[in-house]
Amino acid sequence: MSVLDSKVPKGPLKNKWTDYKNHIDLVNPANKRNIDVIVVGTGLAGGSACATLAELGYNVKAFAYQDSPRRAHSIAAQGGINAAKNYQGDGDSTYRLFYDTVKGGDYRSREANVYRLAEVSANIIDQCVAQGVPFARDYGGLLDNRSFGGVLVSRTFYAKGQTGQQLLLGAYSAMNRQIARGKIEMHNRHEMLDVVKVDGKARGIIARNLITGEIERHSAHAVVIASGGYGNVFFLSTNAMGSNVSAGWKIHKKGAFFANPCYTQIHPTCIPRSGDYQSKLTLMSESLRNDGRIWVPKNMEDVMAIREGRKKPTDLSEDERDYYLERRYPAFGNLVPRDVASRAAKERCDAGYGVNATGEAVYLDFASAITRYGTEQAKIQNIKNASEAKIYELGQAIVEAKYGNLFQMYEKIVDENPYETPMMIYPAVHYTMGGVWVDYNLMTTVPGLYCIGEANFSDHGANRLGASALMQGLADGYFVLPYTIGDYLSDDIRTGKISTDSPEFIEAEKDVRERLEFFVTNKGEHSVDYYHKKLGKIMWDKCGMSRNEKGLKEAMAEIKALREDFWKNVSVPGGINEMNPELEKAGRVADFIELGELFAKDALTREESCGGHFREESVELDGEQKGEAKRNDKDFAFVSAWEYKGEPADAVLHKEELEFNDIELKQRSYK
Amino acid sequence: MNLTLKIWRQKDSKTKGQMVDYKVTDISEHMSFLEMMDVLNEQLINTGEEPVAFDHDCREGICGMCSMYINGEAHGPDRGVTTCQLHMRMFKDGDTITIEPFRAKAFPVIKDLVVDRSSFDRIQHAGGYISVNTSGNTQDANATPISKHDADEAMDAATCIGCGACVATCKNSSAMLFVGAKVSQYALLPQGQVEATDRVKNMVAQMDLEGFGNCSNTGACEIECPKGISLENIARMNRELLKATFKS
Structure with a gap:
C-alpha cells in the first residue's frame, strides 16, 4: 500500500465534487477571522485564491517577488481560456472538456481532478465577466469563442491576444478590493526562502524583503504555494526571467513529494535563439500553424548556401523543399499536436538541416496561404486575370488581419519581414506539467501545506492542451482551494495565533541566513548565470525533446558535478542587507540544479513515451505508427511522486496508480 | 558595435546618486536592450564590481516591470515597445547612451534604475x-x-x-x-x-x-x-x- 492517499471521494464521477462539498467541515465566519493563511505567489492561481480566501473572511498574507501582483507571468498567456459553456451549440459539455483534457494529457492525469476542473470552468467565465474582464464579443453583444488545437469544438474565450493579462488584472482587481479592506496583507518584493513546520504541520514561512534584504518570519495556520512552473531549469524558456522553482523545491525538501518532474511542454512555434547572449525565448501563438507550412531544404548544399547567405529561402523551388510534417503526417500535416511538431523540428535540425547560423531553426512559410487567400479574394472581388502581385497583395491583407500583431512582433525581434521571407521558428520550453504532488484537496504530503496552479502536478497529465493553463489556475484559486482548505482549518479554530518565536522558526531562519552568508562570502570564479547556462545546456541536450537512457544517466552525473562546482566556485557580488538581484538568482539557480537532477532521474525511470516525455527506446516498431511514441499503460499508468532523501539522486519513488473508470485508454494517432 | 553607457548609479533610496560611464564592446544588433545590460553586468561581476540593478521580468513587453529612461525617452527611441523589446539595431557603433530611472516624486528610486x-x-x-x-x-x-x-x-x-x-x-x-x-x-x-x-x-x-x-x-x-x-x-x-x- 502506497503512502499516497489521493483522497478522491467515492461515488460516480459527476457527483464527486458536489457530494464532497456537501459533506466537508466548514469554519463559521466568526472563526475565520482568527485564522491566517499565507499564499506564496500572486499569479492567476495565487491571486484568485487570495481574493476568495479573504472574501470568505480569512486573514491572508500574500507574497510576490515582483513589485506588484499585476506582474506575475500569467500575464504573458496569449491565446485564451477554455470553458464548457456550449455557447456555440456545437455539442460541448463538461464531459467533453474532461475527455479532451485527459486524452490530451496522454492519460497520465487524475480523472476526478480533471472532471472537477471541467465542472467549474463555466463559473470562471461568469465570474470574470462580473469583474469586468473585457472578453471579445460578437456584434450581438454576446461572448465570442475560438477553436484551439486538439479539440473539435469552439470553447475558448479570449481577450485579443492578451487573455492572460486580462484575467490576471481581473484577479488583481479582486485582490485590490480585499487589500483595501485590510483582509489581504500584501508583501510585494518578498521572496519565500523556506517553509516552517511545527508539529509536522506547515505553520509559516521565512521570507526575504528584496528591497532591504531583511529576513522575516511569517506565521499562519496554513500555507499555500502558487509559485508557477519551473521551465527556467532549461535557462532558456518562454518563462519570465524571475520564474523559479524555489518555493516548490523548499517544500519538497521539507516533506512534500514532487510529482512527474520530467513532464515538460515544449512549444513548437517560438522565435529561434540568435546567439549566446540570449536571455529568454519568445513564443508566438500556435494559431500560426493553421496557415503556415513548415519546411527545411531537401538538399544539404542549399542549407549551407542559405546559412552563408548565398541563397535566400525564396530561391528554392517547391521540389527543393522538404515539408517534413506533411510528408510524415499526411492526415494532420502542419497541425499535429505540440509535442509531435516539436520533435519533428528537432529531428531535422539534428540531421543538419537547420536554416539559421545556430542550426536550430526551421521555416514557417505563409506564401501558399497568401496566394490561396489572394486567389479567393480576387474571385470574391470579381477581379479578372489578376496579376501575381495583385493576388499577393490581396492575400497579404487577409493574413495581416488574422496574424498582424504576431508578424509585427516577429519583425521587431528578428528584423525580417515575414510577409516577404518565411519566418524562422524553433521549439522552446514553455510549461511544466509536473510539480508538487497534491491530493484531491490540493494538499501536499505535508499537512496544512497546499499547492495550486502550474506549481502542482494534477490536471494536465503528460501534456497540456492549449488554453487550459489559465482555466486550471483560476479554478484552483477561485473555486477549489477555498472550499477544500476549510475542511483542514476547521480543526484550527481554537489554535490561536501561531508564534514566530518557536525553535522551528528560529532554526529555519538560521538555515536561510547561513545559506545567504555563504553566497556573498564565497568569492568564487564564476557568476550565477555561468552555472545556469551550463545547467540549461545539459537539460536541453539530454533531458529535452527526446531522451534516452544513456543521455539521462550522463545528465545526472553532469548535473551532480555542476552542483559540486557551483557550491565551490560561485561568485555573488554585494551583500545580504540590500537589494541584490544576483543573490536572489543564486538561491534560485541552486534549487534549479537540484531539481534538474531529479528531473533526469524521473525521466530515466519512466521507460515509456507519453505526452511531452519521449523516450527513444519506447517507439512503435512496425505498422502505420512506426517510429512514433509508444505509451505503456500496463507498466506506467501511475504518477511518480518523489520523496526527498538528502541527495536528488537518492529520492524515493512512490507510485499513485491511475485508474480510468470513465474513459477508455487509446493510442494517439496523427498519420 | 562598441558603446559608451552613462548610467545612473544610486546605492539605495537614502544615498545620493550619480551618472557613471561604462564601455561595452562587441554588442550584436540582434540583442535586446536588456540583453546588452546583461552583458554589462556579467562584465562588472567578473571584474569584481557591483552590477547595475534594474527591474525586468517577462521580457516580452507585457508585465510592465522594465522601466528605463533611455536617451531622454521612456523605454527608449522605438515606438510601441517596452525597454525589453527595444533592440540594439536602433543604435549605432560608437553611440553614447544615457540610461536613467523613471523619475517622478511618486516613484522614488530604490536602487540604480529600480524605482518604487x-x-x-x-x-x-x-x-x-x-x-x-x-x-x-x-x-x-x-x-x-x-x-x-x-x-x-x-x-x-x-x-x-x-x-x-x-x-x-x-x-x-x-x-x-x-x-x-x-x-x-x-x-x-x-x-x-x-x-x-x-x-x-x-x-x-x-x-x-x-x-x-x-x-x-x-x-x-x-x-x-x-x-x-x-x-x-x-x-x-x-x-x-x-x-x-x-x-x-
Missing part, C-alpha cells in the same frame, strides 16, 4: 475593481449583452501594463493616463456602473495624495505609452469625475 511604483497599486486599491464576490454564483456571462464597440474600447483601455512610462515622460509627472485607462475600462462596461461615482472620486483623490501632477494636455504620455493608450481615456475620466461631482 507602489503608488500605482495604492490608486488601484482606492477603487480599481468591481465589488463582486468571487463565489462563482454570479449571473450567466451572457445574461447582459455588451456592444462590441464598447467591449473593444474597454479592452483597449484595459491593455495598460502599469509600467509608468506616462508618468516618467510627463513634465508634470501626471498619472492621469494610467488612472484614466482604469476608470475608462469600467465606465464603458455595464458592470462598472454601480460604483462609478465613488470609483472615480476615490481613485483621483488617491492619485493626488500620492503626489502625481496634473494633466496639461501635452500628449507626451500617449506617444510614449508602449501599449498606445489613448488620451481619450483622460477626457473620459474628467467627464466621469465631473458627473460624480454633480451627483454628490
